[in-house]
Amino acid sequence: xxxxxxxxxxxxxxxxxxxxxxxxxxxxxxxxxxxxxxxxxxxxxxxxxxxxxxxxxxxxxxxxxxxxxxxxxxxxxxxxxxxxxxxxxxxxxxxxxxxxxxxxxxxxxxxxxxxxxxxxxxxxxxxxxxxxxxxxxxxxxxx
Numbered sequence: 817x818x819x820x821x822x823x824x825x826x827x828x829x830x831x832x833x834x835x836x837x838x839x840x841x842x843x844x845x846x847x848x849x850x851x852x853x854x855x856x857x858x859x860x861x862x863x864x865x866x867x868x869x870x871x872x873x874x875x876x877x878x879x880x881x882x883x884x885x886x887x888x889x890x891x892x893x894x895x896x897x898x899x900x901x902x903x904x905x906x907x908x909x910x911x912x913x914x915x916x917x918x919x920x921x922x923x924x925x926x927x928x929x930x931x932x933x934x935x936x937x938x939x940x941x942x943x944x945x946x947x948x949x950x951x952x953x954x955x956x957x958x959x
Contacts, residue, residue: 827854827955863895
């Protein structure tokens with residue numbers, strides 16, 4: 817059973833793997849070495865930001881429309897409250913980079929592995945391509 821003591825911290829992303837259910841294909845979900853942080857606060861608030869490590873710098877400011885799309889597609893961010901129940905953490909989203917997620921609940925199976933936290937999604941439609949997938953995110957405790 818996962819407890820608040822197990823998750824309350826700041827976490828740095830170590831890996832993000834995706835398995836497509838139809839094909840069994842497994843790959844890095846956000847390319848090699850995505851960069852991200854996840855924070856669970858004692859008061860029940862959480863936030864996460866993840867970006868691809870190979871994001872392209874816009875040629876100038878403001879970015880072109882194509883550059884804006886590329887930047888949007890190379891990130892994930894949301895914030896809200898969280899609740900724990902046995903081996904699950906429930907993220908109740910107040911806001912999200914993907915407006916279709918705002919107001920929804922995201923469920924993650926949760927386990928500790930030493931200084932690491934492993935979050936696994938149930939089967940979901942991938943927000944980038946709509947394929948039924950499972951995502952496994954491994955986080956290292958930083959504080």
